[in-house]
Amino acid sequence: MAIANVGHDYELLVRVERFLYAEAGLLDNWQVMAWLDLITKDIDYRIPVRTTREVGQEEEKFSLAAYHMIEDFGSLVARMKRIDGGFAFSETPRSRVRRHVSNVCVNSRSDDSVEVSSNLLFFWSRDELERLVSAERRDVLREVDGELRLARRMVLLDHVTLPIPNLTVVL
Amino acid sequence: MRQEVRAGHIDGCSSRIHELLVTMEDDLDQGLIPLWVYNDAELYRLELERIFARNWVFVAHESEVPHRGDYVSRPIGEDPFIVVRGEDDKIRVLFDSCRHRGARLCATDKGNARHFQCPYHGWTYTTAGVLKGVPNKATAFVGLDQSQWGLHEAPRVDTYRGLIFAALDPDVIPLKEFLGDFCWYLDIHLGLTEGGMEVVGVPHRWHIDADWKSGSDNFAGDSYHTQSLHQSILHIGLSSRAAAGASGGKNDIHVTECSGHSSSIRRKDPGETSFWGYPPEVYEHFNADRMTEAQFDLAKRSVSHTGTVFPNLSLIHIGVTDNPAKPMAAYLSFRQWQPKGPGMLEAWSWVLLPKEASAEYKARAYKAAVATFSPSGNFEQDDSLIWSGVSRAANTVFARSAKLRLNYQMGMPGVSTAKVMADWPGPGIVYDTNLEEGVQRTFFRHWHNALRRDASV
Numbered sequence: 001m002a003i004a005n006v007g008h009d010y011e012l013l014v015r016v017e018r019f020l021y022a023e024a025g026l027l028d029n030w031q032v033m034a035w036l037d038l039i040t041k042d043i044d045y046r047i048p049v050r051t052t053r054e055v056g057q058e059e060e061k062f063s064l065a066a067y068h069m070i071e072d073f074g075s076l077v078a079r080m081k082r083i084d085g086g087f088a089f090s091e092t093p094r095s096r097v098r099r100h101v102s103n104v105c106v107n108s109r110s111d112d113s114v115e116v117s118s119n120l121l122f123f124w125s126r127d128e129l130e131r132l133v134s135a136e137r138r139d140v141l142r143e144v145d146g147e148l149r150l151a152r153r154m155v156l157l158d159h160v161t162l163p164i165p166n167l168t169v170v171l
Numbered sequence: 172m173r174q175e176v177r178a179g180h181i182d183g184c185s186s187r188i189h190e191l192l193v194t195m196e197d198d199l200d201q202g203l204i205p206l207w208v209y210n211d212a213e214l215y216r217l218e219l220e221r222i223f224a225r226n227w228v229f230v231a232h233e234s235e236v237p238h239r240g241d242y243v244s245r246p247i248g249e250d251p252f253i254v255v256r257g258e259d260d261k262i263r264v265l266f267d268s269c270r271h272r273g274a275r276l277c278a279t280d281k282g283n284a285r286h287f288q289c290p291y292h293g294w295t296y297t298t299a300g301v302l303k304g305v306p307n308k309a310t311a312f313v314g315l316d317q318s319q320w321g322l323h324e325a326p327r328v329d330t331y332r333g334l335i336f337a338a339l340d341p342d343v344i345p346l347k348e349f350l351g352d353f354c355w356y357l358d359i360h361l362g363l364t365e366g367g368m369e370v371v372g373v374p375h376r377w378h379i380d381a382d383w384k385s386g387s388d389n390f391a392g393d394s395y396h397t398q399s400l401h402q403s404i405l406h407i408g409l410s411s412r413a414a415a416g417a418s419g420g421k422n423d424i425h426v427t428e429c430s431g432h433s434s435s436i437r438r439k440d441p442g443e444t445s446f447w448g449y450p451p452e453v454y455e456h457f458n459a460d461r462m463t464e465a466q467f468d469l470a471k472r473s474v475s476h477t478g479t480v481f482p483n484l485s486l487i488h489i490g491v492t493d494n495p496a497k498p499m500a501a502y503l504s505f506r507q508w509q510p511k512g513p514g515m516l517e518a519w520s521w522v523l524l525p526k527e528a529s530a531e532y533k534a535r536a537y538k539a540a541v542a543t544f545s546p547s548g549n550f551e552q553d554d555s556l557i558w559s560g561v562s563r564a565a566n567t568v569f570a571r572s573a574k575l576r577l578n579y580q581m582g583m584p585g586v587s588t589a590k591v592m593a594d595w596p597g598p599g600i601v602y603d604t605n606l607e608e609g610v611q612r613t614f615f616r617h618w619h620n621a622l623r624r625d626a627s628v
Contacts, residue, residue: 051279051281051373052278053279053280053282057282063372063373064372065537066522068541068545070538072494074493074497077494078495078542078549082549085403085406089553090556127559127560128563129380129559160280161517162375163377165380165381165555165559166546166547167547168547
């Protein structure tokens with residue numbers, strides 16, 4: 001069913017939420033290769049570096065040049081293969097992680113895609129360390145063969161300094 | 172021969188620190204480093220005072236503050252400073268603290284300012300640090316000589332090929348002397364083109380539960396770890412074996428004792444062109460007239476370099492990719508291991524590219540940089556947790572009570588087959604292999620000398 005034919009916003013919201021929760025579940029359970037099935041081949045995935053800027057220069061707080069991640073399909077496949085390959089020592093054994101997704105909003109829609117924003121609270125724990133990463137995510141989900149797929153994601157961090165020692169998979 | 176440790180405290184140090192300062196030289200001669208130095212509260216305070224407050228410390232690259240009024244907030248050790256280009260075009264490093272009550276002046280990381288105003292009582296300073304405005308001056312501060320109450324600033328600021336350094340010790344040796352022989356190598360990274368290297372965007376910053384020295388130690392030339400820790404990179408094809416595979420290749424060398432700085436270099440065979448993997452459209456801008464023949468020849472053969480400028484500035488110059496289906500792209504990254512407490516650091520990483528490179532190349536190389544050396548870097552992800560493990564073991568009763576010492580012996584006579592290259596055309600004591608740890612002993616020798624400078628041991 002094409003998105004434009006979805007009659008009621010509430011139904012669409014439920015579909016979107018189910019997609020985001022399913023996605024978070026796959027990642028939390030380290031099904032990283034399966035996660036690649038949820039994204040489009042032309043995906044644009046970015047986590048811009050944040051800086052604190054003056055009032056009036058605030059539009060520059062998320063860099064348009066510097067990113068913690070700036071990914072396309074091929075680079076994401078490489079990252080997931082590395083994690084899945086058994087020699088990524090940063091995830092051997094796996095970190096204990098949980099993605100709490102909330103404040104899901106469908107902001108606009110076109111014939112085949114929806115713009116969605118959500119909040120993410122990412123819990124990360126490894127050895128004796130425990131940390132939280134907080135962010136807003138702005139996604140474009142596209143209808144592909146009757147299923148929603150992630151086509152674009154911008155992760156807007158609430159951090160100037162990332163509080164975790166590495167970003168091994170996507171947020 | 173171990174020296175007798177005198178009783179009592181020297182320079183306010185505990186007996187453990189005192190013993191370290193006395194015995195470290197003998198330990199280093201045997202290739203040994205006490206484990207506990209990687210996480211100790213008292214030693215950390217001493218490092219802030221004797222290393223970060225007494226040596227030249229990198230604060231920014233000139234391309235980060237290109238216009239008058241441009242500023243960035245930067246630490247020297249843990250102390251907050253504002254690096255600002257004044258209306259007179261001069262770069263100053265101002266202490267971020269109002270002269271009236273000490274409040275923070277600059278709550279932002281970067282920007283362009285006409286002045287800095289303290290929000291507490293409204294004292295206002297120019298970008299040159301001059302006290303310009305004092306509310307109610309005519310009555311409340313009529314006798315105040317404003318010329319005496321400008322912002323404090325780092326007494327020494329100097330640049331080398333775009334790198335801005337500051338020193339809090341007015342009697343520090345000149346920057347050129349501090350960088351010393353290592354300029355020969357920095358020239359190769361920074362001086363190849365007329366326009367020089369430029370920073371892309373803003374630096375990555377991330378927290379690591381590890382000692383700042385772990386970063387300096389690793390990038391000084393830990394060539395031995397790549398084949399083990401970073402083997403996943405080779406499995407998925409993000410790097411060539413030549414750039415980051417097993418160490419011990421016939422063209423791999425280590426630069427030690429280079430004015431206290433060190434570097435690990437991987438090269439192609441003589442006569443081959445590599446330039447780290449920059450494509451011809453970029454390296455056609457590299458100008459042999461800008462350096463000696465030996466320097467340019469090294470640049471031409473270079474596959475990858477890492478290095479550490481004492482105390483906490485490291486570099487990597489390498490060609491890698493974010494996707495094995497795409498060609499390798501070269502970039503230079505400077506990284507700084509900011510001390511953030513005992514056993515804690517904040518990593519900062521800048522990506523630099525030749526000014527003359529096309530926008531397309533810069534975008535491609537930046538992606539390769541993020542995918543390899545950044546908080547999400549497929550290389551760097553693995554290093555940070557290893558260093559946490561070091562500081563975890565260092566901060567133990569056992570490490571201190573049993574005086575556990577680490578093996579830094581590779582490359583020492585009788586331990587390995589590493590040989591000094593008598594015919595090396597550049598400075599430093601250069602070994603004919605990267606299977607040696609003189610690069611890291613160099614860092615710790617300089618560290619020890621800095622700690623005991625002016626101390627009576």
